[in-house]
Amino acid sequence: MELTRRTFLKLGAAGAATFAINGSLSGAARAMELKLGGKDISRLTRKERQAIPSTCMQCVTACGIIGYVEDDRLVKLEGNPEASNNRGRMCARGQAGVNQVYDPDRILYPMRRVGQRGEGKWKRITWDEALNEITAKLKAVRDGGKPEEFVFHYGRNRMSWILDPFMNAFGSASVGNHTSICEASKFVAQQSMWGPYQDVNDVANAKYILVMGCNPLEAHTVHNALCQRVIDARAAGARMVTFDVRLSNTAARSDRWYPIKPGTDGLVALAMANVIIQNGLYDEEFIETWTNVTVDELKEHLAQFTTEMAARESGVPAADIEKIAVEFATIKPSTVISYRGMVSHYNGMMNERCVMLLEAIAGNIDVKGGRCLKRTGKWANPFGSPKEAKAKIGAVDPKKDYPLAAHKVAQEVLPRIGKGEGKVQVYWTYCINPPYVMPDGNRQMEVLKDEKAIPFHVCSDAYYSENAALADLILPDATYLERYDPETSPSFTIVPFIQVRQAITNPLGESRPTQDVLMELARRLGIGDFLNGIKDSAEYLRKAADATEGLKDVGGWEYIRKVGAWYDKGKKPDYKSYAKELKPEDLKPKSKDERIVVDGKTGTVYKLDKDHPDKYESDKQYVGIRIGGKYYKGFKPYKFPISGKFEIRSALMAKYGFPELPTYIPIPTHQSMKPDELILTTFKVNVHTQSRTQNCKWLTEIHNDNAVWINPVTAAKRGVADGDLVKVTSKVGSMEVRARVTEGIHPGVVAVSFHSGHWQYGRYCSGKKAPAGVGDGEDRHVWWKNFGVLPNLIIPVATDPIGGGQAYMDTVVTVDKTQAGRG
Amino acid sequence: MERVVSPGEVAGQRGGVYGILAQVFLKEMDRALLRTLRAPELASALAELGLDPVDTLGQAPEAQVLEALAVDYAGLFLGPGPHVPPYESVFVGPDAGDGQGSLCGEPAVRMRRLAEEEGLEISPELTAIPDHLAVELEYMQRLASAEAEQWLAGDHAAAAAIREKQRVFLDEHLGRWLPAFVSRVAEASRSSFYRKMAELAGEFTAEDRRLLDDRRPERTTGSDPGPDPDGWPNQC
């Protein structure tokens, strides 16, 4: 050997002098230091595991969990039996949360880019440097008098408790979100009819379940809570009928499955409503008392939606529509579970209005076993409330083009910034990955790369996402298992609950919860009055728990930090909450410049005050509704000032030129399709959540590749056999993907899951330790060789003009066998 | 002219090598470390090992060299970049293999326990996880130095016991993953400096492991057993 001990030790001799234990190297950090007195630690002693309750965030369901900690390490996650929604159960995604903490490609230090944006060269900086830089930039934005040029864009946000006051105190309402790439159109429809967004299908008590465009047994909002109750209901004999373009596991476990044509679910719901009305199976009391239409008006309006017409458009046989309608109205309780498959369309908002109508006439609104308003728990807020910021750039909330898009239009934020709809000085992304999750990812990336459009991009992320790769500064976020948030979720027991998210382990490396970063920035920017002296998220939560109604009586923080969840054990479900009568004091003005008035036509009881001196124009004015001389709580408006009745006829819709009654809006791009064109839809699998779980090795071992589902008839026409490589082409791009030939899909549709095809996000997602790609193919432990495709790259930005939702399920494509796929 | 090296000196020198390596991998290089490496004494010793700091680091101004090294260090050992996580857990353990495990596995716990048994603790300022390469290298440095002290103090049994500890540590920890780590760095490295330092660490540790196996003097009296012609390098 060339290098002898001698040469080594010569180095050692030189080194020994310089790097002695009591080293003279000034300022050198040492990995260890002598601890005088030492700890008496036996190698044989096994420490007991600690069990710490918290809340999962692998998806939005917010299941109660328990983390088991041994030697300061999280070793296992289980469901928390004290959590009333998930009742001790967890899905696979939740259990793999351990992987989020210990992902070897996790970002543990603040990083600043060197070289060009997107070049992939980074340098570690200290938190102090990072915070100084951000503080200076944000100060400049504020001092310039245009606070709205600071844009904060979030995805999964469970920290509005700090973000909202922070942005308000800063003075910017330029806050982007991600709701419109999920279910915004559904939410807007619900807000236009019964006030709050989100519903709870009380399936545990249902006997008949219609599933429209969703897959509750594999993935859903509030998935676990819903899924286990669907299973309970089925075990108790409930029937289930599923409309889905694809034979999902939910469809497969239903009594009947209808591969419906995309975007026609609303029409089928209208035809069913028509059958129910024509046959006199409707809930007359509800319609006449609680909606703003009469049975006769409905009868007349619905007559046009015959089962034959619906059958022609949707492909669901007329006789079946009739039969299901009668069953739905007579096997009670019944309810419709509807989600993205139905609302991620050009006509998504309207589809949901149609389903809400169907639920209403069947008498399912907020009744046991029906479609209920959400009940969520309420935490006390120990912060002050800064005045609501109003200034915002047009790009984050294009009301001029989408007047009813109350949940904004996330997919258009970057494209609009790129077009110059509002100047941006600082763009801060949090828990969002636009190049991957938004439609037309290439366009999204172009804007992110454009330093004129976005001069400074701060990204809070624990991983090197496709978005982080295009940042100027990456702040290493703590994972959800290392932080604190007050939590709640729509309750499936119909009794509201609260849950705690608390750090199960300390943030790894130098990662830091964004919550704490915002609090620190508020102090540095001199806008921290609202903090009321609270120094970090842990203290916030302690104070919140000790002040929360109900919880404080059983021990506040001491209770919830040990139990993880709290709800009023004596409380029973309060179905038909809208029919609760108001007390006389509810109808009295709260101050001397307030007046309570009743709208003679609609019966709405509302208050007039300084801000709203002469008319009913804000949900904040709502008091209740007068019906037949009595005063009720009614359907409390949210954002839109609706009447307080269940609004089947919508003045709001009419005001903006949209149909005032639920109707069928054919999808324009589907009306002119050529014979060889197909509709591309996307779906989720049961072990992944959108874009943020693929770095979990345990999950990606199970699902790492995807294929495009194609019907045998459709495949045969193209000479495609199972496993062939095909090219799927839309107007914005194409992708090559394996074909999965299966009867389990509508012949006019191809479908592909959307969790694969990462090109960053670490070794498990992309096979590359991005961005250099070293080790590709060498990583023997990543035994899977394919990382799948991402359909979002070929899906154009297409917005539901009413609800603002992205029409992910409308994309017109062609599918051809590739050269490589031949033979 | 040959000079005889005693086991105590050898242990001290071995500790010296581990000390240098620990400093190099602990964090981005700072001015003081750069100057030390470039100083004649170390530089010539490194040059003999094919790692002339003057060559490898170039003659550019300090600030520029440090900046370039910081970028290399970040890309290699912190990520994002070619990223070879310098943690034992990533390479060893039930869930690992060839650099594909997760952070903070059992090895991290064991490393912390081993340190604690020596009356050491991981510096609170050190935000790295306990099974970081630099910690393991420094642990070897400390054991080797402790061994040297025992030789000099004349407690040969204690010295032998510490040698055993080092042997076990190399077998159960550092030696198990360092070769894979080194080859990963070699594949990934844009910079010849870290690549060469990693190779040096790998070669030295392997050689040191052989050295620890060598027959050792068994004398139990006297201040220092003196040279052993079979096992010890005898000139310097």
Ligand code: SF4
């Ligand atoms: S359903 Fe969602 S919140 Fe519940 S365990 Fe699964 S991933 Fe976690």
